[in-house]
Amino acid sequence: MLESFIGALLLEGGYNSVLVMVGLGLLGAAAGPVGTFMIIKGRPLLADAVAHATLPGIAAGFLLSLFLTGDGRNPIYLLVGATITGITAAGAMHLLKDGIRIGEDAATAATLSVSFGAGVVLLSFIQNLPTAGQAGLNAYLLGQAATMTQGEAWLVLAVGATTLLILFLVFKELTISAFDPIGAKALGLPVRLLDLLTTALMLLIVASGLRAVGLVLILALLVTPAAAARFWTDNITRMTAISALLGGLGAYLGGALSTAISGIPTGALIVAIMSSVFGFSLLFAPKGGAIAVAMRKHRLTKHIQRLRVLGRIADGVALAELIKVARHYGWADTNGRPTMSGEIAAKSWAKEEKLRSLYLTDRPEEANRITLSLMPLHRLIPRDVLADLERRSS
Amino acid sequence: MTFLQIDLPAMTLAILAGLTAALVGNLLILRRQALMGDALSHMVLPGIVGGYVISGHPKSWAIVGGALLAGLLGAGLISLIQRLGRLDAATAMGVVLTTMFAAGVLLIEVINISGIHLDIEHALYGSLESVIWLYPVGWKDIFNPAGWADLPREIPFIAGTFFTLATAFFITAKEIRLVTFDPSFSATLGIPFWLTELLINCAVAIAVVAAFDAVGSILVISMLICPTATARLITNRFNLQIGVSLFIAAFSALLGYVFAVWGAPYLGSPGAVNAAGGIACVAGTILVSTSILHVLLQKRA
Structure with missing residues (x-):
């Protein structure tokens, strides 16, 4: 056969x-x-x-x-x-x-x-x-x-x-x-x-x-x-x-x-093959497959959690329910006080945030592309534009 | 007296199947889920074959159980694919119904290799013709309880299904109206959306499985849809609509059977034609003529 x-x-x-x-x-x-x-x-x-x-x-x-x-x-x-x-x-x-x-x-x-x-x-x-x-x-x-x-x-x-x-x-x-x-x-x-x-x-x-x-x-x-x-x-x-x-x-x-x-x-055989392909696509397709979508969602949740932790450290606010997350990244001790690396990360986040808002006041039409992305700014905009932003922000 | 032994049980079965399907069809039409009936009637096939493999004979209860299980599994798969794939309901239905029907066909091929024989046509066209009640020899025997044990399994099953569903309908009439006409309000009252969906899918699956024996997997759709669609054209009132749809279903079943068995020879057929198909034709003719009448009346108004 x-x-x-x-x-x-x-x-x-x-x-x-x-x-x-x-x-x-x-x-x-x-x-x-x-x-x-x-x-x-x-x-x-x-x-x-x-x-x-x-x-x-x-x-x-x-x-x-x-x-x-x-x-x-x-x-x-x-x-x-x-x-x-x-x-x-x-x-x-x-x-x-x-x-x-x-x-x-x-x-x-x-x-x-x-x-x-x-x-x-x-x-x-x-x-x-x-x-x-x-x-x-x-x-x-x-x-x-x-x-x-x-x-x-x-x-x-x-x-x-x-x-x-x-x-x-x-x-x-x-x-x-x-x-x-x-x-x-x-x-x-x-x-x-x-x-x-x-x-x-x-x-x-x-x-x-x-x-x-x-x-x-x-x-x-x-x-x-x-x-x-x-x-x-x-x-x-x-x-x-x-x-x-x-x-x-x-x-x-x-x-x-x-x-x-x-x-x-023949109909049953063709359907069996096509449905298998459909099932594979549904689960494993890199763009819209269920696994890829779930992973993207998970990454986004983690990213937002990180941003919230860094924001609180930078503002000097108590971490409260986010202590666990902060400790996971080594950004806080058991009492919720920021560690050295937490302070550094928060500082660089604040700087990045400043650059982002400066960039968006210059070019509000880019808002969707910039705010929806998980990438750091230097991966999203040309190097000379970034250098200009840095010069103006300092 | 072949009438008592062949035609009477077949007619009873056809009428009961029509009543059961039409009852549930009211829900489907009002909720704009008519295609769920189409999908379910295809999706039960692997369950029926599976039940047949397990029990080994074609009139077993395992078939009913398998069909119900397959129907619910398919309905679950449809909503899962819809959610995971962000596809619309009709597309998800198309994919799942062809997949499950093909699985049933392949399963039939596999068991046919192992020596048991099951016809795919039987599942598609129904087996109204093979329902026989040997007991009665005269009209008096019909009312003799001793003969009732001899009734073909399908008749007490579908009668039980119809009366159970009708009772459930009667008791929960208020809730059914609420979830049908105002699902978001019923959600605020604490009736979750998925529960109504599940219960309605169960009711449709049960009706499809029960009626399936009589009229086959595809023709069951006509009994689900046509009487209710006709009733919708005649009235706007919910209770009246249910009543009218039940009446039309019973009438189509009766007329369709009479046409197929005694009418066909007058039209040149050497023998009787398929009764389930005849019933579907009558139900469709009633729907189309009512539609035309409806349009004409509206034009005049």
Whole structure:
């Protein structure tokens, strides 16, 4: 199993599986950024409603294809059906939401469950029919990348590549209109059109990814890498790039695993990988990870405690409840009287404080950068400016 | 008399499941947490599979316990991720629900390798069709207590859940209104925010698990949301809204079942179609037609 996994990773698994994995990688890389925009717009679960709503379309496509061609498994019919009901559901959700009092959350949940219910009814209808081929429909629930035909794999690859290209071309416009629709309108950008484009790309990714990832779990492709990327950076360009990287890598690895372990739904494998990456980012990301944030908070608390101790020593006030802290740094004895090193530290703190306030009277616009930093002043401002301050303060 | 043995227990179960879900759905809709129902119905899957692995058969109480545990764990994870990651609720839900559902799917694959068989479709679509009460041969037998021991486990369970939740609702009606409509005022009265959150999540998880048997993990959402959303369009009064939502839920369950079992053959189906799906369709149709009516009436006014 391990050998076939490594073989698949190195693209030695044969033409078909290489095609599937590259396609999945591209689709995942496109889904990450689209998911980032969906999260910024506050609609991360729209994709879930649309994905579940493709089920009746798939079933109807199967029936139509059975009726017209005698075989139900024509993927074009299924894809067109899925897209039509997906769009219908997005429209229905929009109507329900604006239909006066139904909140967006209720509209999403209602659309999702009712359209899925309609799909289940149609599926059970198909199962009653005396024809073969309906078993293949189960692949659309949880994804079966290993059994994809060449045509299906090419479709995933084409959609992934096209979406990536579109994202690359209109990235700036999408970013501006997602963050600041009113400002974007003032700049003359077609905000409604860009909004529609994001939704259309999401729909395209969902519809083309169904066969490989499955409609129940395809939401993860859009949401999980985008959510994980938020822990690594605050910069939107970097965030979309990271979500593309994580999404592409996760989908690629999931595809490779799926070719190595046959029979296990691809969707579940991809989610397992992406969720692990998310968990790792949540805990260990150096910028926004839980551990890094907790450590920063701890350092800040310590820093403020130190400043309070030094301030009291410099002012000659009793240390009171801060004795313990002061003793920890060797700045006071058991009775709370400042030690020699405490006096020296307090003096240099007072000097630093004087320089800081002098600097801030000169340049109040720098207040945020200076007061929020734990660094000493000489690390924050140029040397000649500091020398000038020192000369004036003495 | 297949009606007494197959259709009557299935209809009873569907109606009770609808009532239970709709009751809890009132809380979700008013608190704008409708998606929590969506998340919970996905997140219970690993618990159900785990319970099945432990007990070894599909009708065991261990499944109920496992599902409840998984639901609460998922709800806890969602709020933890929200707090740690400064993400919005919907994003955290999306990540956790897909993770836990995928864990359930992988667990099913693992146990299927070891020889026990469990269908993922069964969990998604529900098993209204497999509920059978063999005892009654005539109408009189329904009222014979000797036959009640023979009832499928799901019916007494969901009936018990419904009456327990309804009683709890009745007793704490005042508090429920308070925490729903004015959470900050209730916080000053000493009802902590996390406690209401936990209790409501518990109530939803219990309702989801109980109704799950009947209508499956995804269709349970339609019973949580549609009847209450419809009731909201009809009335603004809290008590009346609950009453209307319960009525619509029971009505959809009944009509949906009748449509799926006896109506479908008239529409060209060789046999009955999935009843849980039929119920969801009826509930959705009622919601959509009420919305349209609502819009038309408002335009005229």
